[in-house]
Amino acid sequence: MLKAALPVVPGVNLIPGVAKKGGDLPDLRLTRKDVAIDPAHVAQYRDVCGFEPGQTLPVTYPHMLAFRLHMGIMTDSSFPYAAIGSVHLRNSVTQHRAIAPTERLDVSATATNKRMHAKGTMFDFLTTVTSDGELVWESTSTYLRPGRGDKDAKPEGAPFEVIAGNGTEWKLGADLGRRFAAVSGDYNPIHLYPLTAKAFGFPSQIAHGIWTKARCVAAMESRLPDAVTIEVEFRKPVILPTKVAFGSRIVDDGPNQGIDFSMTNPKNGKPHVVGRTR
Numbered sequence: 001m002l003k004a005a006l007p008v009v010p011g012v013n014l015i016p017g018v019a020k021k022g023g024d025l026p027d028l029r030l031t032r033k034d035v036a037i038d039p040a041h042v043a044q045y046r047d048v049c050g051f052e053p054g055q056t057l058p059v060t061y062p063h064m065l066a067f068r069l070h071m072g073i074m075t076d077s078s079f080p081y082a083a084i085g086s087v088h089l090r091n092s093v094t095q096h097r098a099i100a101p102t103e104r105l106d107v108s109a110t111a112t113n114k115r116m117h118a119k120g121t122m123f124d125f126l127t128t129v130t131s132d133g134e135l136v137w138e139s140t141s142t143y144l145r146p147g148r149g150d151k152d153a154k155p156e157g158a159p160f161e162v163i164a165g166n167g168t169e170w171k172l173g174a175d176l177g178r179r180f181a182a183v184s185g186d187y188n189p190i191h192l193y194p195l196t197a198k199a200f201g202f203p204s205q206i207a208h209g210i211w212t213k214a215r216c217v218a219a220m221e222s223r224l225p226d227a228v229t230i231e232v233e234f235r236k237p238v239i240l241p242t243k244v245a246f247g248s249r250i251v252d253d254g255p256n257q258g259i260d261f262s263m264t265n266p267k268n269g270k271p272h273v274v275g276r277t278r
Contacts, residue, residue: 165245
């Protein structure tokens with residue numbers, strides 16, 4: 001995380017090898033081979049994200065195995081953008097089957113698909129997880145690097161619908177970002193303390209976007225099939241401490257069966273996360 005922060009430190013960001021000046025994405029793929037799952041770590045993840053105990057991995061857990069690969073790519077001298085300051089816009093996960101915690105996994109990640117956005121430049125992190133050569137899980141995380149954009153760039157994908165809270169509310173403590181950082185390894189200062197978050201323009205620390213998705217998925221876990229795609233779009237940051245509302249609606253539309261869901265501000269209904277499963 002220190003290496004990730006250096007490109008945004010005045011003065012230090014001018015040093016060759018540290019400076020991030022934009023440009024093309026590198027042809028770089030990082031892989032972790034034969035990864036063993038730590039049951040204690042899975043239990044910590046379940047606890048902080050609200051998942052019940054189970055015999056298979058939570059569908060969002062493989063993100064934890066891929067984080068160091070993403071950071072390895074973003075802190076590589078060939079990567080054109082600083083990790084801190086890049087905004088996580090969307091995430092899509094497809095689990096092809098349930099994953100047992102006893103399996104040995106290969107995890108691979110690469111950055112690709114650079115294109116313009118109205119407010120800057122977008123790119124994707126593609127992650128795959130295989131077990132004995134079988135593709136069992138894959139993810140696309142879309143990031144925005146704010147800057148000069150293309151005002152004519154069109155929004156991507158089918159729009160998400162905001163689902164109002166249905167009576168489920170969660171109280172989120174000021175220490176949530178630190179608790180999730182301890183599990184995920186993502187110690188981005190915007191998630192830790194009011195002082196460190198204010199240095200980057202936030203009024204206080206904010207929850208990790210990938211935690212907000214996991215918390216919503218945990219609330220629906222018993223209703224999800226083993227093979228599922230879960231897409232989300234991150235909207236307003238969750239400023240800690242706070243309360244959030246969860247809402248969901250079953251969609252029964254032939255091949256498009258699934259659940260639409262949202263995490264919203266219970267006071268004004270504005271969305272933090274909107275998503276769907278299919």
